[in-house]
Amino acid sequence: MGSDDDGVELKQGVGRKKLAVFVSGGxxxxxxxxxxxxxxxxxxxxxxxxASKPDCGxxxxxxxxxxxxxxxxxxxxxxxxxSPHNLVIALRKYKVDHILLAGYLKLIPAELxxxxxxxxxxxxxxxxxxxxxxxxxxxxxxxxxxxSGARYSGPTIHFVDEHYDTGRILAQRVVPVLPTDTADKLAxxxxxxxxxxxxxxxxxxxxxxxxxxxxxVPLIRSKEDPNNYS
Ligand SMILES: Nc1nc2c(c(=O)[nH]1)N[C@@H](CN(C=O)c1ccc(C(=O)N[C@@H](CCC(=O)O)C(=O)O)cc1)CN2
Ligand SMILES: NCC(=O)N[C@@H]1O[C@H](COP(=O)([O-])[O-])[C@@H](O)[C@H]1O
Numbered sequence: 001m002g003s004d005d006d007g008v009e010l011k012q013g014v015g016r017k018k019l020a021v022f023v024s025g026g027x028x029x030x031x032x033x034x035x036x037x038x039x040x041x042x043x044x045x046x047x048x049x050x051a052s053k054p055d056c057g058x059x060x061x062x063x064x065x066x067x068x069x070x071x072x073x074x075x076x077x078x079x080x081x082x083s084p085h086n087l088v089i090a091l092r093k094y095k096v097d098h099i100l101l102a103g104y105l106k107l108i109p110a111e112l113x114x115x116x117x118x119x120x121x122x123x124x125x126x127x128x129x130x131x132x133x134x135x136x137x138x139x140x141x142x143x144x145x146x147x148s149g150a151r152y153s154g155p156t157i158h159f160v161d162e163h164y165d166t167g168r169i170l171a172q173r174v175v176p177v178l179p180t181d182t183a184d185k186l187a188x189x190x191x192x193x194x195x196x197x198x199x200x201x202x203x204x205x206x207x208x209x210x211x212x213x214x215x216x217v218p219l220i221r222s223k224e225d226p227n228n229y230s
Contacts, residue, residue: 027058029102132165
């Protein structure tokens with residue numbers, strides 16, 4: 001077991017993966033993954049942050065940590081941001097292995113999906129396929145869950161395809177929806193689970209513990225028991 005210059009123990013056999021994280025808002029999932037990298041739970045490095053808004057909370061946090069920032073898509077006045085083609089070129093320049101969408105609210109272009117097959121993940125704050133698709137993001141999701149009378153909710157992590165929230169599901173966690181819940185209370189309960197499951201998935205991704213079943217369903221191999229999958 002080697003260690004890098006900062007003494008962080010490096011797992012032998014699998015080189016550290018290079019990650020790009022995409023954000024549009026506060027970036028709490030991004031910050032949790034960043035912290036998990038620093039304390040050795042995730043065997044990777046966030047080499048670039050992509051933000052849909054240059055001054056969002058996630059971008060400001062990345063700036064503070066010295067992480068390079070790319071704006072995508074191009075701003076309406078054309079003053080900032082990249083085209084889909086130049087975004088792919090930029091991510092290749094950073095030698096990105098995997099892309100993690102974390103509160104990102106813009107459609108990922110087909111050109112990027114083709115360039116990174118089975119390598120782009122997204123976290124959504126409901127149990128897909130319920131309460132997903134165009135128009136379902138942020139608090140809109142939690143309001144719809146409560147109005148529906150659903151008794152359970154929770155985050156879904158899925159691979160990204162050309163449409164919103166229709167990619168192959170990789171991981172889910174379940175939380176109760178309580179009779180007295182407001183959208184804010186439910187959002188907080190789901191977000192707490194998001195932070196845990198995204199770190200677990202990022203760790204599996206960087207450890208190359210994600211496999212694909214013959215029917216196309218992705219599975220995570222347990223870190224503790226290689227014969228156990230979820
Ligand atoms: N090609 C893909 N791109 C993105 C996906 C995906 O699965 N495939 N996931 C989204 C994240 N997301 C849900 O998890 C999501 C984000 C945004 C929307 C939405 O309706 N957006 C609005 C615009 C919102 C805004 O600009 O503030 C819209 O398109 O009208 C739905 C689902 C990230 N990208
Ligand atoms: N459909 C996409 C969507 O609604 N994403 C949601 O945005 C919130 C903010 O994330 P953040 O605190 O990591 O920025 C999170 O709850 C995430 O699931």
